Amino acid sequence: MTPEPEAIVSPPEPEPEPEVAVTPSEPEASAEPEAPAETPEPESLEPPEPAAAEPVVTRAAAPTPPPVNQVEPAAEDAQRISVAQALAPMREPARPRVGDPVAAAAQMPDRRAKIISFANQKGGVAKTTTTLNLAVAFKESGHDVLVVDLDPQGNLTMSQGIDPDKVERSMYDVLVHHIPIKDVIVPREIDVAVSSIDLAGAEIAMSAQIGRERSLEKAFKAIEDDYDFICIDTPPSLGLLTVNALTASDKVIVPVQCEYLSMRGLVQLQNTLEMIRENLNPRVVIEGILPTMLDSRTVHAKEAVEILEENFGELVFKSRIRKAIKFAEAPVRGASVLKYDPKSNAANYYRELAQEVLTHNGA
Numbered sequence: 426m427t428p429e430p431e432a433i434v435s436p437p438e439p440e441p442e443p444e445v446a447v448t449p450s451e452p453e454a455s456a457e458p459e460a461p462a463e464t465p466e467p468e469s470l471e472p473p474e475p476a477a478a479e480p481v482v483t484r485a486a487a488p489t490p491p492p493v494n495q496v497e498p499a500a501e502d503a504q505r506i507s508v509a510q511a512l513a514p515m516r517e518p519a520r521p522r523v524g525d526p527v528a529a530a531a532q533m534p535d536r537r538a539k540i541i542s543f544a545n546q547k548g549g550v551a552k553t554t555t556t557l558n559l560a561v562a563f564k565e566s567g568h569d570v571l572v573v574d575l576d577p578q579g580n581l582t583m584s585q586g587i588d589p590d591k592v593e594r595s596m597y598d599v600l601v602h603h604i605p606i607k608d609v610i611v612p613r614e615i616d617v618a619v620s621s622i623d624l625a626g627a628e629i630a631m632s633a634q635i636g637r638e639r640s641l642e643k644a645f646k647a648i649e650d651d652y653d654f655i656c657i658d659t660p661p662s663l664g665l666l667t668v669n670a671l672t673a674s675d676k677v678i679v680p681v682q683c684e685y686l687s688m689r690g691l692v693q694l695q696n697t698l699e700m701i702r703e704n705l706n707p708r709v710v711i712e713g714i715l716p717t718m719l720d721s722r723t724v725h726a727k728e729a730v731e732i733l734e735e736n737f738g739e740l741v742f743k744s745r746i747r748k749a750i751k752f753a754e755a756p757v758r759g760a761s762v763l764k765y766d767p768k769s770n771a772a773n774y775y776r777e778l779a780q781e782v783l784t785h786n787g788a
């Protein structure tokens with residue numbers, strides 16, 4: 426009868442305890458080496474984030490086949506302007522307007538005339554108006570001045586009362602047929618080397634010439650001591666005519682209408698100037714950037730001037746050319762605004778600019 430109490434009582438009641446308390450002890454220690462191996466699970470409860478991060482990495486790394494039709498970046502892509510450059514053109518780093526006067530004098534050729542090009546490939550920025558009226562303001566200050574109309578439209582020629590369709594010879598003949606430039610100079614308020622529509626074909630006619638980029642520079646040799654200033658009105662492009670002007674020039678004045686599209690052209694002009702300096706004329710620099718057609722009543726115009734000053738600093742002239750109806754009226758009379766209405770604000774804008782340029786050049 427003794428076996429009955431042994432079989433009834435002891436084994437079944439300690440069985441709920443071994444599930445809780447027996448795990449550190451003997452019988453299931455062999456069955457639970459996997460449990461102590463899983464005891465780092467509370468430790469692995471802290472790194473489930475790396476465990477979750479690993480599938481994310483594999484997911485990002487898995488779908489990375491190279492896209493079809495992907496183009497290798499070309500070498501010239503590095504020279505293309507970025508969006509930031511388009512909105513705010515980068516300042517020219519190598520040639521500040523205010524620099525070492527000794528170094529600047531060493532670069533200047535030994536001649537009387539200072540040659541200034543007025544350039545901007547964007548049309549309608551008052552480039553011709555600035556060339557003519559600044560030249561006349563120079564003359565008012567007692568200087569001998571020549572203006573060279575290098576634009577096939579002939580607007581500067583017409584602004585001095587000369588019909589470009591009726592001239593016998595023009596700057597086309599100087600550049601293509603190499604006649605003396607004195608033969609195309611007509612005296613008006615200032616001396617004018619006249620243009621004609623023939624200039625539109627000058628680039629094609631000059632394409633086979635050796636040294637075609639220096640044709641204007643060679644033409645100036647005969648007159649470079651006859652004038653204090655030679656002012657060149659260039660066409661609204663960066664073609665061979667403008668390259669000739671920049672190759673012959675000491676300085677460049679850039680008229681810029683106070684609007685975004687006009688300011689954008691500064692980037693392309695800077696690239697062209699860099700090419701000219703490297704290959705044809707190391708002395709040419711930007712004399713200044715001139716805000717023109719300024720309507721100070723508009724917020725856009727004020728912001729445009731601020732963008733210019735932020736990005737080009739000392740290169741921006743302090744003078745401002747504001748909108749005035751006199752600028753449209755004067756060419757109808759074949760005169761500069763300084764002759765048409767000498768007491769007007771429009772005339773005084775260019776007198777102020779002339780004083781700023783003359784002061785900077787020590788003239």
